[in-house]
Amino acid sequence: MLQDPHSMDHKKEKQAAIFEAACSVIREKGFHQARIVDIARHAGISYGLVYHYFGSKADLFDAISKEWWDGLYAMMDQCESQPASIDDRLAMIVNYFLDLYERRPNLVHVFIAEISRSTANLTPARLEFFTRFFDRTERIMAGAQDLGTLRKDVKPRYLTYIFLGALEGFISTMVMGEQLLKGREQRKRIARGILDVFFYGASASGQD
Amino acid sequence: MLQDPHSMDHKKEKQAAIFEAACSVIREKGFHQARIVDIARHAGISYGLVYHYFGSKADLFDAISKEWWDGLYAMMDQCESQPASIDDRLAMIVNYFLDLYERRPNLVHVFIAEISRSTANLTPARLEFFTRFFDRTERIMAGAQDLGTLRKDVKPRYLTYIFLGALEGFISTMVMGEQLLKGREQRKRIARGILDVFFYGASASGQD
Amino acid sequence: MLQDPHSMDHKKEKQAAIFEAACSVIREKGFHQARIVDIARHAGISYGLVYHYFGSKADLFDAISKEWWDGLYAMMDQCESQPASIDDRLAMIVNYFLDLYERRPNLVHVFIAEISRSTANLTPARLEFFTRFFDRTERIMAGAQDLGTLRKDVKPRYLTYIFLGALEGFISTMVMGEQLLKGREQRKRIARGILDVFFYGASASGQD
Amino acid sequence: MLQDPHSMDHKKEKQAAIFEAACSVIREKGFHQARIVDIARHAGISYGLVYHYFGSKADLFDAISKEWWDGLYAMMDQCESQPASIDDRLAMIVNYFLDLYERRPNLVHVFIAEISRSTANLTPARLEFFTRFFDRTERIMAGAQDLGTLRKDVKPRYLTYIFLGALEGFISTMVMGEQLLKGREQRKRIARGILDVFFYGASASGQD
DNA sequence: GATGAATGAGTGTTCATTCAT
DNA sequence: AATGAATGAACACTCATTCAT
Structure with missing residues (x-):
């Protein structure tokens, strides 16, 4: 199967290889310092080929961005779909991040350093991703407040x-x-630590 | 009075004007997208003059960085110098940030978006600034743990x-x-909100 | 045959074309006045391509310099390798220069005007090329003095x-x-003329 | 006299100081690398003042050039004005150069490195200085040939x-x-050495 | 005379992108 | 699919020169 260079798999593999190379290089040098040549070299291909699989540098970045948000929203879907305590829900979010960082540190790194703070190219469309994520988390918080599990004196x-x-x-x-x-x-x-402090506080009285 | 372009004051004012223009433009477009021309235009001067007051784009950025850290460390000095409860100390930090954001949103913005996440050019020297800040905060936390004010089961x-x-x-x-x-x-x-949740937790039991 | 832009030959040809264009432009305007655009235009290519074949303006200059010294030292090797009279040896040197000036006047011009007098950027490494050349010529002179062919009262x-x-x-x-x-x-x-005067002097008695 | 800043002397002194500073800096860095700031700093004045005494960088260079040629032509005048043997005439020229190099090495250096090889800006007017100098020397040579003191078989x-x-x-x-x-x-x-070899040749037979 | 702040033309260099092969 | 030669827009930076004080 993998021998056939015309198969869909082959294309996806190449794309994935470039994707990972991009994450790695962007992680190391930042988006603007990451040159297409670097990414291609890192992926072991010629730089012309990057344009064959991804239209442009911006497209490549968008693909990374999409990968991030797709994963995050999939997790959020699961998080909200089933009945669960607020503890479990937030634990799911925390574990998702930590998990992902173990499995794909480059992707997380790029998000933290490039996506989450790139006010520069923050189009309304891009901002929307954040807003929606915050909104959904807020809904979870609000739900727990309604159930009386979370304090109500903080918005x-x-x-x-x-x-x-x-x-x-x-x-x-x-x-x-x-x-x-x-x-x-x-x-x-x-x-x-994160969950404990968030739920019960860092105050010494909280641990008794 | 301010007519004399040779006076020290005049120089400082011009420098400050360029500084603010730089913060503003970098905030808007990001460091790499911020062109010296933009900064100059924003400050109402020719771009050659930027080089008269700051040696290079990097120097300008370093100046911003220095401004940030100087202010932060000055606050930390004060925070640690006098005897105070952990509540007061952390409140001081929180208020410093919120205060600064009110007074100099551009500076804070640049820090958040450009300095705090620029893994790309994170030299050991630059990292040191973060490490030292974290270390000092940790010392405050550890001190409060020793006094029995903060829980000890979280590092x-x-x-x-x-x-x-x-x-x-x-x-x-x-x-x-x-x-x-x-x-x-x-x-x-x-x-x-921040202090309350940090000290007593978000759990409903915390507010009682 | 030359259609394949990937062949080694094609690359060498392009490089040579840029090289010659550089010599020509530098000859005409001097190194500092010679702009990369001029060189590219003279070679009939875009200026970006100059950087594809030569890393920088300095590299281009170094290449010219190397071309000069390589040729000169190759001649000196030949000059010293075989037994010959001092007349023949010096004739070889004289002819080499005159020959080269006929074949590649631009190269000679650049050497004379830019390399041989660029005290400004005369690094020890660059000086070494001159010193070695002088040393080898001196050795030839000394050899002829030992053989009694050249007068010994001048160092x-x-x-x-x-x-x-x-x-x-x-x-x-x-x-x-x-x-x-x-x-x-x-x-x-x-x-x-050069050889005669050098060997027998310009004095009228020398020609008898 | 020197106290009066309005005197002609004061002006000439300042001009001379700038002149010397220019020679020194141009010698060290070459004409194009020599910045007006460097020259001013070297002369211990502000760079604005350079423009007060010399109209532009080119003017400054012209002044150096003029100084060189004036001196050289004055010597040539003397050389040609009185009856003398060819030996004496050429000795006068040789000594003039060596003398000047001892007294004003910077000036000589600038001539050798910048004036004598600056094909770049070699206007017909500038070339004329060389031509005239060569012509006059040629006339001396021709005169000696006519008198039978120099060999006639070399132009x-x-x-x-x-x-x-x-x-x-x-x-x-x-x-x-x-x-x-x-x-x-x-x-x-x-x-x-120079005169001996020129007159009697480097050949061993020449010294017997 | 003296200063140095202010200006902006000029240029080396980078790098995303295209496209012929 | 794959390569890398070719293009040129874009930008940091330098520095001669002007001029208000």
């Missing part, structure tokens, strides 16, 4: 910012410092 | 990430959405 | 300076005045 | 090129290698 929007901010802050720091998650154990501890 | 480093992450997440969202703080009242509510 | 180093100076002076003047060698006859007369 | 023009070439070659080498004349003794030996 659900604020809870969203705090929760996602704490999570992203954690990821960012790992990304910035290039620290890798060392094993399942550490990941659990981190997830536990 | 002080993690508490740091969660706290600063939540704070930065909040700021980021404002920055990304170009939302301005609407009045002292809203700022207080936000500060209260 | 071989001085003889070198005088001989090469006279030769270069001649070439320079042609270069400066843009005079072309008019035929084999004139070239012979010039070579004869 | 006087060629003798000129050979003689001045040898002389300039010597100077150039000193200039390039930054070798300074070490004392009166060495200068005499060099002058003797």
